[in-house]
Amino acid sequence: MKFGVVVFPGSNCDHDCFHVVDKVLKQPVSYIWHKETKIGHFDCIILPGGFSYGDYLRTGAIARFSPVMKSIIEFANGGGLVFGICNGFQILLESGLLPGAMLRNTSLHFICKFVHIKTETNSTPFTKNCKKGQVLNIPIAHNEGNYYCDEKTLKDLKDNDQIVFRYCSPDGEVSDKYNPNGAVSNIAGICNKNRNVLGMMPHPERCSEDILGSIDGKYLFESLL
Amino acid sequence: MNIVSVYISLKKTVADPQGQTVKHALESLDYKEVEEVRMGKYIQLKMKDATEEKVNDICKKLLVNPIIEEYRFEIK
Numbered sequence: 001m002k003f004g005v006v007v008f009p010g011s012n013c014d015h016d017c018f019h020v021v022d023k024v025l026k027q028p029v030s031y032i033w034h035k036e037t038k039i040g041h042f043d044c045i046i047l048p049g050g051f052s053y054g055d056y057l058r059t060g061a062i063a064r065f066s067p068v069m070k071s072i073i074e075f076a077n078g079g080g081l082v083f084g085i086c087n088g089f090q091i092l093l094e095s096g097l098l099p100g101a102m103l104r105n106t107s108l109h110f111i112c113k114f115v116h117i118k119t120e121t122n123s124t125p126f127t128k129n130c131k132k133g134q135v136l137n138i139p140i141a142h143n144e145g146n147y148y149c150d151e152k153t154l155k156d157l158k159d160n161d162q163i164v165f166r167y168c169s170p171d172g173e174v175s176d177k178y179n180p181n182g183a184v185s186n187i188a189g190i191c192n193k194n195r196n197v198l199g200m201m202p203h204p205e206r207c208s209e210d211i212l213g214s215i216d217g218k219y220l221f222e223s224l225l
Numbered sequence: 226m227n228i229v230s231v232y233i234s235l236k237k238t239v240a241d242p243q244g245q246t247v248k249h250a251l252e253s254l255d256y257k258e259v260e261e262v263r264m265g266k267y268i269q270l271k272m273k274d275a276t277e278e279k280v281n282d283i284c285k286k287l288l289v290n291p292i293i294e295e296y297r298f299e300i301k
Contacts, residue, residue: 058290065287094290101292103235106242148239148293182240 001225003029004042006072006088008063013049013085016205021046024208025221034066044081044224045072047088049141049203059102059144060090069095081125081224082197086142089189089199098192098199099157100149105142106182112141114214115180117188117202118168121161124191126198129223135172136165136216138202140180140188145201147183147190157190165189165200227275231288231298234265239293275300 003021007014014031021029032039034052039045052063063069069091076082076097084092092098105111116137119130130136149157157163165188168174179186181201189200204217235241244262251259268288270280280298289296 057288061287061290101290103239103293104242106240108242108246150238150292182242 001025001027001043002041003027004032004039004045005029006032006034006045006047006068008034008050008052008066008091010052010054011048011050011087013087013203013205016203017046017048017085020205020208020217020221024218025225027225032068034063034068037067037071039068039071039075042075042080044083045075047072047082047084047091048205049086049088052087052091055087055144058094060087060092060094063087063091064094073097076192076197079194079196083126083224084197084199085203085205086140086145086201089201090144092197092199097197098190099153100147100184100190102144103146103148103182104144105146105180110141110143111145111180112139113180114139114207115188115202116168116170116172116178117165118172118174120163120166123161124164124195124198124223126191126220126223127164130219133172134219135168135170136202136219137170137207137214138204138216139206139214140202141206142181142201145181145183147181147187147201149184154184157187160193162190162193162195163187164191164198165202227270227272228301229270229272229275229280229298230301231268231270231280231284231296232265233268233289233294233296234263235293236295
């Protein structure tokens with residue numbers, strides 16, 4: 001299973017993702033510089049977290065037009081696995097690979113803490129090792145994680161089982177009280193209709209080793225193998 | 226050469242917590258007559274041969290995310 005980690009100017013979780021794939025999953029992985037127009041052969045491409053292009057204009061809005069994105073959109077449309085984490089999720093929304101848009105957190109604060117998320121579906125390549133309803137303890141670190149979509153899109157997401165993760169209590173209760181950023185319907189992660197593109201705000205690469213306080217992120221990476 | 230002024234704001238249907246916070250600050254300064262504050266962006270383009278069609282293209286392609294934002298512009 002060959003992984004690629006895209007590096008945009010301002011990416012800052014690229015090394016963390018590379019490390020998890022290389023040292024924890026023990027799979028081949030290489031960086032893909034954002035200026036590359038041909039990406040070669042990969043099985044899964046990770047769009048990492050960070051502040052691509054300084055988050056200027058809107059998060060992900062400029063990265064979406066990086067030269068590499070044309071190949072990534074083609075890769076995704078051809079069924080390749082694309083995993084967008086945090087800023088990577090924002091780029092997937094701006095590029096139209098996933099529906100909706102990201103707003104500033106309702107608190108207007110940058111939030112950096114461990115939260116709980118409920119696995120709403122395990123019928124994706126990213127969550128197939130999770131149990132449906134499984135609660136993961138995982139960190140978030142973002143200023144724009146307030147997922148927004150209109151009612152019709154939300155209905156489509158629900159009808160097509162595309163809501164993959166929702167913010168919840170430690171025992172899996174989904175309610176406003178456990179929504180850190182104001183996201184519609186507590187959404188923390190969604191996939192596309194074909195289920196080969198996943199975007200999520202929490203950071204599985206920051207909780208895939210015992211020393212980091214949680215290994216729940218490993219469920220996602222290991223699902224891909 | 227044209228100067229194009231683009232005004233972008235969140236759609237009415239999208240909550241604007243920045244605007245609400247500013248409104249509360251104005252209330253605390255006793256400006257009770259302010260009913261609503263909406264925040265937005267102002268982008269100025271200096272460009273040749275600006276046409277409405279071209280500026281609309283620029284807005285739709287990059288400057289504005291139509292899912293959450295609306296815009297208007299003036300060409301001078």
